[in-house]
Amino acid sequence: MKGHALKDVTVKLVGVAMGREPAETVIRNVRLVNVHTAEILERMDIAIVCGRVALVGDASHTIGEGTRVVEADGMYATPGFMDGHIHVESSMMNVREYARTVIPHGTTAIYPDPHEIANVLGKEGVRFMIDDAKATPLKVFTVMPSCVPAVPAFEDAGATITPEDVAEFMALDGVCGLGEMMNFPGVLGGDPDIHRELYATLDREKTITGHYSMPETGQGLNAYIASGIRCCHESVRREDALAKMRLGMYAQLREGSAWRDLAEVIKSVTERRIDTRFATLISDDTHPDTLLSLGHMDHIVRRAVSEGVDPITAVQMATLNVAQCYGMDRDLGSIAPGRCADILLLADLARVDVRKVFIDGELVAEDGKLVVEIERAVYPDFVKNTCHLKRPLSEADFRVPAPEGSGTSVRTRVIEIIEARVGTYAREIDMPVRDGHVPADLSHDIVKLAVVERHKNTGTMGRGFVKGFRLKGGAVASTVAHDAHNLMIVGTNDADMALAGNTLAGCGGGMVAVRDGRVLALLPLPIAGLLSEEEAPAIAEKVVELDAAWKELGCDLESPFMTMALLPLAVLPELRLTNRGLIDTVNYRFTELFV
């Protein structure tokens, strides 16, 4: 916890509440959104000292010499918003820039699971994220990644998180729990390593966060919750969320950039009059353009209201309920004596129009702008040199030799993507053979796909074909490639594929689009090949340039980099490619490229 621990300042708080000494800050005349009783209370003041609330009510006696009085003039006061499940890496911002971006939207605390960077840099990556967050006023309660790599047998990530690492990190103050437990088969099957991670977390009385994405809400969900997993953001149907809440699990209702589940899952609470204390709102993955154009938790609260949730209830779902989920409600989640003075002033409640943001009693944002300085960092080398290819890529690396004795065509396993969906189809298609090799077949919308190990110079590389991107030329590449984040390249020709790959290797990773030997657009992500060093608007601008370049290459899908980023993720159906090769994810086994 940043700021003063309550135990250290009780005398001070009492002194201010009783009027013996002046408050540091008094916010005067708010409409208090009381999340305890779900009421709005008119004409309330909030007296603050040592970063905590000393008094809520009439604070006139706490105003003395040196007290800063903030006239709220009847604006709504809510607790600061808390995002109970978020991967900062999805924003492609480093955590300082992320904080700069989300704080003006009313976010005062996040519970990030840094499992993307952990796949690249292991526990040192997690430590880096924790330390970097300390430079910001944002309260960052990290959960320790639980499943790194995501699918150990099928790919080579940059690092492994062991149960011992989990136990080590649970002892850290900055770590408040275990990251999303994606390995539900391991949980349900009683896998000893997985249950050792659960043990290490429960042993410290910290919170295990979940990822239960199956539609089965009977024995599997019961088993999953029985193992101590307290919350889950993977509900996509209203009945999933309802089943979880009924079983005493916090249902984290998600509205991310790509996963916009809220319209459906919020029906778990709007369709029936249930107690909503086990419902929270979270973002999971948010792209920079979403953060800049729509906002963060303010946007999600607004969305909940627009789906018919009472505004006070929606605010509870982003404040008190989150704090209770993590057992932190003694410090966070409400505006009450003794609690941290993390407070928002809203010009309009239903529109969630955040005008002022206070963290630990300090005004940190006003009218959409950060008003405190977050120092820019010079990041250490170890987080920036993470693209380690055995040698530069050449055209020859991308050549796919046809099997001995092939004729003019060969039956080939092709991944077919589905626009705006995370799944793929496993297709078997006759591909042309030319000079003993199998090239891309643009006439059938099939291009080449390569995943190049980039962490440890192993030189391993998976090659395959993907259908559906509608590329007419050039190539694209990205080091954001879940979850191992190897170097992934999609292209129409080998030369552009090599150029795309080498361009990223040269700048420490990122996203690039090339054509005919020329770079069309490049977003360098030098930190772990995942995060930018630039400011949010600059990142967003480059994302726009990349989108334009995709279109120039012929692809008009929505967020094609996002679809591409999931092609190596071997937990999703039906066919995937990693640096080790093609994987049949229906039967969980490697498969041959040619039938």
Add this chain to the structure above:
Amino acid sequence: MKGHALKDVTVKLVGVAMGREPAETVIRNVRLVNVHTAEILERMDIAIVCGRVALVGDASHTIGEGTRVVEADGMYATPGFMDGHIHVESSMMNVREYARTVIPHGTTAIYPDPHEIANVLGKEGVRFMIDDAKATPLKVFTVMPSCVPAVPAFEDAGATITPEDVAEFMALDGVCGLGEMMNFPGVLGGDPDIHRELYATLDREKTITGHYSMPETGQGLNAYIASGIRCCHESVRREDALAKMRLGMYAQLREGSAWRDLAEVIKSVTERRIDTRFATLISDDTHPDTLLSLGHMDHIVRRAVSEGVDPITAVQMATLNVAQCYGMDRDLGSIAPGRCADILLLADLARVDVRKVFIDGELVAEDGKLVVEIERAVYPDFVKNTCHLKRPLSEADFRVPAPEGSGTSVRTRVIEIIEARVGTYAREIDMPVRDGHVPADLSHDIVKLAVVERHKNTGTMGRGFVKGFRLKGGAVASTVAHDAHNLMIVGTNDADMALAGNTLAGCGGGMVAVRDGRVLALLPLPIAGLLSEEEAPAIAEKVVELDAAWKELGCDLESPFMTMALLPLAVLPELRLTNRGLIDTVNYRFTELFV
């Protein structure tokens, strides 16, 4: 926590939920009172292993060889009831007998504050209570008494609890927080010793329980809550309870034997549609006859329902809300996978008709009877020899000499009691003088009152007069005399007063009524002069005999021993008597008996 820690049994729970191994117990076909969502769910089963719930729903696949199947036949299942604030000593039962009595009423956990015994035996008394509770299936989460003695400067208790003692006991597993912080002037004034106790509790992330009995809900209540005090049972007006909940404090709505506040304070939630998660139901002080005739938490939940609270909401107030107040909802307070299998089966919900009680999955009570054995104890000497008078009392000890030069009467300060109220009036009355002494004046309903130090043979003794008991003869005495629990004697004549006092001193304390040199009724309380070694019905029977004896002596007040027990409590208005003398509790100073 009794039973298995969740961290130790996750693999086992998962194995049962998935049907790989049989449940130990399955409760089949309940109407589940779901406190998470506030719904009733029909036809649910509950599978249990290792004392915890493995699955809620259809548990047919968990039934195997050796599984005990309990047919609920549609009875309501609720979580076990939890009493968030209770003094076991008020029942005059030792904790084993208390457990025997309350478990069949559905109480599965209590949060006792053993501050009565602490006033007699200090921290060793607390340790004794903690240890004795281990012999019972009842979950006993002790809070460490915070204010022993209650009013240090004005009386001599048997022991003192220091901030160091508090810090020492906070390290114990069996201690879950700090007992009711009655010294609100100390809290509000920033008293260093008091705030050291708060610090010691917050430092261990345990719960500070409150006692804020002032009607002021502005700066004082804010200051009190700001110091980290999480709950309070001292609301007597609906607006007190509402103010506390609005400020994020758990309002513990009380229905004790003598303090029947529920009818009033429940209006804080029934008169308006507020979120009720910060409301809990508690008993505070309950006499044996109440427990035997009305019940315990079942009675209080029933009372809440009869006052218009929805039955599911009322159950939440005695289960989930209590667990959340103490930060124990990961283990307690609801029927959910992973939680302790503390479960009640009710034949009727609104009538709270408890038929079966399970604790940690074991059937412990059925149809109002305990079905497990709680071993009877042979209590150690140190808890039983606590009446230490300097010498036997004689008639002369009770003589009150009139001041030098008094005439036939002398203006005297007299305590006037008020039936069924805790307050008293400070009266100035002309008392007759006879042979240089001031006797009782039965014609004006004024009798003698004496408080004799009984802990450390000091021989100190306070003498005074009390009006309102309507005694016509004899004397009564008690070692239940808040909070120092010295030997208190009320009587019409000195001989009977000496007999009453000596009778109690001879049996280690208790309550007695005598007349004309004969004992009319005696309830020995040999443990600390507060607790019986007998069974509840025997205690209740003796209480009835004592009530009859009071009546025989002329007193027809309701619970006169209760009114009497508060006469030395110098935190209550207006005039009190301790072993050190008469105290003006309006101005907090000693005062002379004669004006």
